[in-house]
Amino acid sequence: MESFPRKELVSVIQSGMTGSRSAFALAVGRFATKLKHTDLPLAQEIAQFLSAENVMRGAGDFVPAPVDADSRMELVETIFPVVVPKRPVFNGTVQDVLDDVLKEWRSLDVLIQEGLAPARMLLFCGQPGVGKTLAAYWLAQELKLPLLTLNLATVMSSFLGKTGNNVRAVFDHAMSRPCVLLLDEFDAIAKRRDDDTDVGELKRLVNVLLQALDDWPANALLIAATNHGELLDPAVWRRFDHVIQFEPPSAELIETYLADLPMEEKVRKNLAALLHGESFSGIGQLVNSARKTALLEKADLVPTLVKNAVRLRMSKGNMAKPQEGEMLLMYLAGHSRREIATSMGKTHPTVGSVIKRYLGE
Structure with missing residues (x-):
């Protein structure tokens, strides 16, 4: 027959006198668990007091923050x-x-x-x-x-x-x-x-x-x-x-992160691939900046975001195909596809394909 859990009872008393509410609750829980072998009804009666509500009481209470003794600023x-x-x-x-x-x-x-x-x-x-x-x-x-x-x-x-x-x-x-x-x-x-x-x-x-x-x-x-x-x-x-x-986000995670933005799926996928290597923090700042610019200039969000993304990646030298970035920036600056093709030494369909991939139909 199991002996009375004396050690656990001592721990309960010690925690109750010196510990925190949660330390006391854990000690009572260990005592009740051991007590089940000798007095199940008493263990069950004790356990009913161990609710999350009791242990977590005071979560919303306001307690003044401690301050540094010299500066008096909050820690x-x-x-x-x-x-x-x-x-x-x-x-x-x-x-x-x-x-x-x-x-x-x-x-x-x-x-x-x-x-x-x-x-x-x-x-x-x-x-x-x-x-x-x-x-x-x-x-x-x-x-x-x-x-x-x-x-x-x-x-x-x-x-x-x-x-x-x-x-x-x-x-x-x-x-x-x-x-x-x-x-x-x-x-x-x-x-x-x-x-x-x-x-x-x-x-x-x-x-x-x-x-x-x-x-x-x-x-x-x-x-x-x-x-x-x-x-x-x-x-x-x-x-x-x-x-x-x-870890830095994968292109797939970036695509998920951009899921709430109104754009075609293939555009989102290409934009995510373009931004691969950037942190979530950097991408979030990029999106917020594009939203503000689009709002103030009464422009569409997707072209504004793509323009900012291309500029960012090209400034870092991280765009896999810089010529595509140059094509996009020229197009978003108002140049026609024919002008871009002539300037870049590319065919008209090639320029059109790049624009379609990043900006949609």
Whole structure:
């Protein structure tokens, strides 16, 4: 016969006296799970208190943000509710992991009652503009939680010891109620401690950070994002439930991203192929710029967008067939197809084919 779960009961009492709401709930869940073997009715009675509503209580409460002692500037920016106007587009691997995280959080009751926690800490790696920050916003929106973003410029202090104090203050603030905490440019505060060029203060900062990560509760989600994963201290990697690598979008993903724009399918496909190599952030800026230009100049959106895309790719030397770009720019500047053919030394049908592929009928 199973013995009474004394160890788990002690953990419950300890968490209740010293821990967070979520730590207490996890301890109670582990106790109830063990208790099922000796007293099932009592275990079921205890488990009924372990609801997501109880664990996540206080998510929308307003709590003043901590400030830097010297500048008096806030150390975090808070957004609630979080609204992402357009569903983000991620590759299959990234989307699968994000969906799994959401599934765990939406099943919080089931996990907590068994003494288990959902994924609490995610590390996003990848080049700038590939969707790391957008993914954090989207998760906060889907979980209906406040998004807290660390203000790195304010947190990093020139005074010895102050940066560590600021980081600790941010974590204490974030752990005070359910939220999503985004640590952008994570490598700035989690840099390898074996870098001899760094002063001791930065190494002490990593120690403070590691302790804060170990204390992170189960009813809040921490997301760290970095463009330079190779700079992170090895001990940091082990703290995360998932490490997600964000890649530049493929032509197929760009085509999906452009799906809500009014254009022929073949035009969208060719435009996506033209923009392959650009980040989602860059493409989004390109689309917004084209929309504003088309609105103010009372012009059609698709030709304006194609013109901007061609100019961008040619300025970077990344257009596979520069002559096609020159043809398109001449046509969009008002030159006839015959004029373009004569200038470029091409046949009239060749020029017409290029224009049709990028601009449609």
